[in-house]
Amino acid sequence: MSENNKQKAVLSVTEDIRAKILDGTYPEGMALSQVDIASSYQVSRTPVREALQILAGEELVEIRDTGRATVTTISPESFLEKCELRALIEVKLLELSIPLMGVEDIEKAREINEKLKKCAPEEWTPLNYRFHEILYKPANRPLMQNVIKDLHHRHYARLKSFILSHRNTPRSLREHDELIDRCERQDIEGACYALESHIMMSAYSLAEQLKSQQLKRRQTPSL
Incomplete structure (x- = not known):
């Protein structure tokens, strides 16, 4: 995958996951499997991992030391x-x-x-x-x-x-x-x-x- 295509994939995956978190499709506490997401969007795990990092920066996703990602709970x-x-x-x-x-x-x-x-x-x-x-x-x-x-x-x-x-x-x-x-x-x-x-x-x-x-x-x- 070229760098341009990779960035497009990152943007697409980020926007879609963000929308699903905001509208409640992905509820708080839900596990976000990189493998499942990559398969769903037909991309490699690299753009998925970058998308989850972006969403973690927005406090929408929590990534633990194990690498496991979940939708954050709003305290x-x-x-x-x-x-x-x-x-x-x-x-x-x-x-x-x-x-x-x-x-x-x-x-x-x-x-x-x-x-x-x-x-x-x-x-x-x-x-x-x-x-x-x-x-x-x-x-x-x-x-x-x-x-x-x-x-x-x-x-x-x-x-x-x-x-x-x-x-x-x-x-x-x-x-x-x-x-x-x-x-x-x-x-x-x-x-x-x-x-x-x-x-x-x-x-x-x-x-x-x-x-x-x-x-x-x-x-x-x-x-």
């Missing part, structure tokens, strides 16, 4: 830490954005929040991300925005169904309305406090529910 502690990171960055983005917000930014945020009130469950996650993205866009901090996008893509995507089933929708929508109102009034301190509470109160609740779910799973005997 409640890891989830909470990423929410804390998200809160730190997003609060700063909002602080920078508010003085630069125009009427059109507020109107767009209200429009997205109205869509959230009527949307189908599967539409919630992208619309919710879009709502927050609109509030931070005036800050013009693309690197910080990319960090937030990366957190959503790598970690929240894996918990999409869990978050949807445990989300307190009425509270989230009320908090969105409050955020918009405070931004419109140029209340930077109040808006930043509201945003931090919006992110972290939900995070604490979800982390506890995730911990409970995983504990029940461990206590349930295998058939």
Whole structure:
């Protein structure tokens, strides 16, 4: 296999395994056999090994000393830490954005929040991300925005169904309305406090529910 073809194989295998982990096709704890994957994609084990290394760098796969690869389990502690990171960055983005917000930014945020009130469950996650993205866009901090996008893509995507089933929708929508109102009034301190509470109160609740779910799973005997 030429170097070009090998890199294409690595990219293809990486993207497909990543997608299957994110959508739950490959659940947490699942063993990923290099032999089976190589056979499935009709490639050698070399591009498979490189693909798994890439995914390990993204914290989607764990590779043990033995070389055995498994889909990582999202710990409640890891989830909470990423929410804390998200809160730190997003609060700063909002602080920078508010003085630069125009009427059109507020109107767009209200429009997205109205869509959230009527949307189908599967539409919630992208619309919710879009709502927050609109509030931070005036800050013009693309690197910080990319960090937030990366957190959503790598970690929240894996918990999409869990978050949807445990989300307190009425509270989230009320908090969105409050955020918009405070931004419109140029209340930077109040808006930043509201945003931090919006992110972290939900995070604490979800982390506890995730911990409970995983504990029940461990206590349930295998058939």
